[in-house]
Amino acid sequence: MTEGFLKVYLGAAPGVGKTFSMLEEGRRLREQGLDVVVGLVETHGRSGTASMLEGLEVLPRRRVSHREVDLEEMDIHALIARAPQWALVDELAHSNAPGSENSKRWQDVRRLLDAGINVLSTVNIQHIESLNDVVQSITGVVQRETIPDSVLRSADQIEVVDLAPEALRARLAGGDVYPAGTIDAALSNYFRLGNLTALRELALLWLADEVDVALQAYRDGHGIRGKWEARERVVVALPGGSEGETLIRRGARIAARTSGGQLLALHVSSPDGLAESDPGALAQQRALVESLGGTYHQVVGDSTPTALVEFARAVNATQLVIGVSRRSRLTAFLTGQGIGATVIRASGDIDVHIVSHAAAGTLQLPRSRGSLTWKQRLLGFAVTVLVTPLLTLFLTLVRRPEALVSDVLAFQLLVVIVALVGGLWPAVTAAVIAGFCLDFFFVVPFYTVRIADPAHLVTLLIFLLVGVLVSLVVDRSASRSRAARRSAAEAETLATVAGSIIRGENAVEALANRLREVFGMASVVIRSKDAVLFESGAVAAGPRTPNRTPNRTVVALSEGGQIILTGRELLASDGRILDAFVAQIDAALEQRDLREQAQGIRPLEEADRLRTALLAAVGHDLRTPLSSATAAVSSLRATDVRWSEQDRDELLETAEVSLHRLADLVADLLDASRLQAGVLPISLSTVGMDEIAPLALDELGLASGQVVVDVPASLPEVRCDPALVQRVIVNLVSNALRYSPVSTPPLVTASSFGDRVELRVIDRGPGIPPAARAEAFQPFQRLGDTDNTTGIGLGLALSNGFMTAMGGSLQAEDTPGGGLTMVVSLPIAASAVVSPARTS
Numbered sequence: 001m002t003e004g005f006l007k008v009y010l011g012a013a014p015g016v017g018k019t020f021s022m023l024e025e026g027r028r029l030r031e032q033g034l035d036v037v038v039g040l041v042e043t044h045g046r047s048g049t050a051s052m053l054e055g056l057e058v059l060p061r062r063r064v065s066h067r068e069v070d071l072e073e074m075d076i077h078a079l080i081a082r083a084p085q086w087a088l089v090d091e092l093a094h095s096n097a098p099g100s101e102n103s104k105r106w107q108d109v110r111r112l113l114d115a116g117i118n119v120l121s122t123v124n125i126q127h128i129e130s131l132n133d134v135v136q137s138i139t140g141v142v143q144r145e146t147i148p149d150s151v152l153r154s155a156d157q158i159e160v161v162d163l164a165p166e167a168l169r170a171r172l173a174g175g176d177v178y179p180a181g182t183i184d185a186a187l188s189n190y191f192r193l194g195n196l197t198a199l200r201e202l203a204l205l206w207l208a209d210e211v212d213v214a215l216q217a218y219r220d221g222h223g224i225r226g227k228w229e230a231r232e233r234v235v236v237a238l239p240g241g242s243e244g245e246t247l248i249r250r251g252a253r254i255a256a257r258t259s260g261g262q263l264l265a266l267h268v269s270s271p272d273g274l275a276e277s278d279p280g281a282l283a284q285q286r287a288l289v290e291s292l293g294g295t296y297h298q299v300v301g302d303s304t305p306t307a308l309v310e311f312a313r314a315v316n317a318t319q320l321v322i323g324v325s326r327r328s329r330l331t332a333f334l335t336g337q338g339i340g341a342t343v344i345r346a347s348g349d350i351d352v353h354i355v356s357h358a359a360a361g362t363l364q365l366p367r368s369r370g371s372l373t374w375k376q377r378l379l380g381f382a383v384t385v386l387v388t389p390l391l392t393l394f395l396t397l398v399r400r401p402e403a404l405v406s407d408v409l410a411f412q413l414l415v416v417i418v419a420l421v422g423g424l425w426p427a428v429t430a431a432v433i434a435g436f437c438l439d440f441f442f443v444v445p446f447y448t449v450r451i452a453d454p455a456h457l458v459t460l461l462i463f464l465l466v467g468v469l470v471s472l473v474v475d476r477s478a479s480r481s482r483a484a485r486r487s488a489a490e491a492e493t494l495a496t497v498a499g500s501i502i503r504g505e506n507a508v509e510a511l512a513n514r515l516r517e518v519f520g521m522a523s524v525v526i527r528s529k530d531a532v533l534f535e536s537g538a539v540a541a542g543p544r545t546p547n548r549t550p551n552r553t554v555v556a557l558s559e560g561g562q563i564i565l566t567g568r569e570l571l572a573s574d575g576r577i578l579d580a581f582v583a584q585i586d587a588a589l590e591q592r593d594l595r596e597q598a599q600g601i602r603p604l605e606e607a608d609r610l611r612t613a614l615l616a617a618v619g620h621d622l623r624t625p626l627s628s629a630t631a632a633v634s635s636l637r638a639t640d641v642r643w644s645e646q647d648r649d650e651l652l653e654t655a656e657v658s659l660h661r662l663a664d665l666v667a668d669l670l671d672a673s674r675l676q677a678g679v680l681p682i683s684l685s686t687v688g689m690d691e692i693a694p695l696a697l698d699e700l701g702l703a704s705g706q707v708v709v710d711v712p713a714s715l716p717e718v719r720c721d722p723a724l725v726q727r728v729i730v731n732l733v734s735n736a737l738r739y740s741p742v743s744t745p746p747l748v749t750a751s752s753f754g755d756r757v758e759l760r761v762i763d764r765g766p767g768i769p770p771a772a773r774a775e776a777f778q779p780f781q782r783l784g785d786t787d788n789t790t791g792i793g794l795g796l797a798l799s800n801g802f803m804t805a806m807g808g809s810l811q812a813e814d815t816p817g818g819g820l821t822m823v824v825s826l827p828i829a830a831s832a833v834v835s836p837a838r839t840s
Helices: 018-031 047-051 076-082 105-114 129-139 149-153 165-173 180-188 193-221 244-256 279-291 304-314 329-335 339-347 374-397 401-422 424-442 454-502 507-519 572-620 623-637 645-677 689-700 722-739 770-776 795-805
Strands: 006-011 036-040 062-066 069-073 086-089 118-124 157-161 233-237 262-269 295-300 319-323 351-355 523-527 532-537 551-556 562-567 685-687 708-710 718-720 747-753 756-762 809-814 820-827
Touching: 006 018, 006 193, 018 036, 018 047, 018 086, 018 118, 018 157, 036 076, 076 105, 086 105, 105 118, 129 193, 157 193, 165 193, 233 244, 233 304, 244 262, 244 279, 244 319, 244 351, 262 279, 262 304, 279 295, 295 304, 295 507, 304 319, 304 339, 319 339, 339 351, 374 401, 374 424, 401 424, 401 454, 424 454, 507 523, 507 532, 507 562, 507 572, 562 572, 623 645, 685 689, 689 708, 689 722, 689 747, 689 756, 718 722, 718 820, 722 756, 722 795, 722 820, 770 809, 795 809, 795 820
Parallel strands: 006 118, 006 157, 036 086, 086 118, 233 262, 233 319, 262 295, 319 351, 708 747
Antiparallel strands: 062 069, 523 532, 523 562, 551 562, 685 718, 747 756, 756 820, 809 820
């Protein structure tokens, strides 16, 4: 069966028109004769959105009962049985009611797609998992419903429903998004102009990255290697010296000239690097790149120009920034063209910028090339073939019988030069040819291979021996130098990996990404025994290019895991650093398993801590009222004492108060255990906050002026359990009275914001330090309070549990000017929402 097509409408904020656009598309598809069914659409009481449903088939919703509350969800089984061509499913990040087959609506959509049904859906940028903390820092609002990035990225098409912030605020002010009573609060909080501008930019940038990933997958799948200038990407080559900062800043300025330009810094660790690298300088330059919004990369390559160009092509770069050569003109003349010329020749359609810097043109001796490539060996043979005849001709012209020693030394110098340039075999060849030339042209008798003087024979033999020994020394030195440089490059790479993990990056993800970069692989997949843990790079995206099947290397991990590398063939010299990566990935996976085990043990630790605290509470706090009641009753039953009516009343009052206190403590303990077990009975109803608050204050029996109350009757009704909310308010007001100065009574006020009503209990007491607020909501905590007559430390814990069970929340905030503000937040009842005009 062919998998269904998924199109998602992405919005920066509520009210931009996502649902409306989805319904427009659904109506257009129906007009084309296609079978379209509305699986679930949330109109939020907006008449414009509701009008778009006219003429579309709407599937009845499935009712789910949770804690005696009827909830409505999409009927996934009925929709699959109906099997339309297109299904409209709103709010992709929605959490289904407890007890549903799938916990998230995106999982329902996945089932529809697997059944071959095409789906149109919607989501807001604040619900994307990777952006959740960013949105919270912008708006100050915690989003509890999120969707994994991978789910959204797997959509076949994503369309941003864009609306200018000013236009959205105008729509909001006109009553097209929220009811009239919530407009002012919304405009001054979540829908501030700065918030909307930042959210809009976030949505557009996220989609730009998604389009970029899709474009790269298309290029890889179709074997397209040319540059597509869909987005400006500037790659800066870092030599490893102090000049790197100059290059980074120049690259950042180039990237900033176009909207959405991207900056990437690359350091190639190789024997033929741009310069000897300074780890300290590279660390500073990495920090500079990241502060400018760019990314830092490091690869190991035998050829720096090749590695630079291949990396630039892999990321679809449009600009390549390199520094002007450090070498002086003399050095350049002696050693040939540098990296800049090679990069320019190989870059093709990538623009290359050569930037001057303070270290350019400094006088340096020619560097000994420790890595002897086939090109160097060819150069050594070429020097032998070209220079030996010229040297022979010159020495023949000035030949004298007594100058044989100087002739030998001249040829010896030639052999040493060839050894330095080309290594062992060119030098041995040069030594043999030079020996023949010495014997034929300079040893008596001339122009023969006979040697008349035995001393001359010894001289020639020594000459050949010295030439071979010098060649061996140079070749061994080159081999050791190559190994040393390779080790240094590997050390730099592993240091980069360690730095990524120390900075807080996900260990497995960081290692996989660096492994792919270091070996230039198309993809790296890390698998456990039963599933894929992480994928880095495009894996089999699209059809393969003919005659270019990539190599696939599988490396075993412990516990039956695997690392699958797709790309170039690994060499034997890559084994050492690959083993290091494997060891670190094994360690990272083991640490992750240990963290998961620790998280599994944590609830048991919490339960044990609660049991210990409960025993302590029973042993101390329950004993006091129980002892008081027992003593009062025992005294009344005593026959040896005659009590007056006043004494009897006092003893009965003591017993009554103690028993009431004991009943309250037992009720709190039972509620705490029910909350922990998830069986607390809740009876939700629609009620006004102005009805609950007075009942709570009456229960406390407060005198006039002890608490200031400002709860408007015009607030929307909320969906809650009134008895539990009343208990919460009683707990919070009791705490506020206990800590507030006599001259400044607590304030109880309420207002609506978005789809919630917030009640605030404000005091001017000492407050709770931010670091201790999480602990304040734990059971049996008094934060150092030694007054054991006021309770067992369950008040805030129970209140928080009650609010969570009702779909609300309880948070602690600082009171401006000093003190503590407890915020009770509850969802507005659906029947209390006023129908506004058209939006999504």
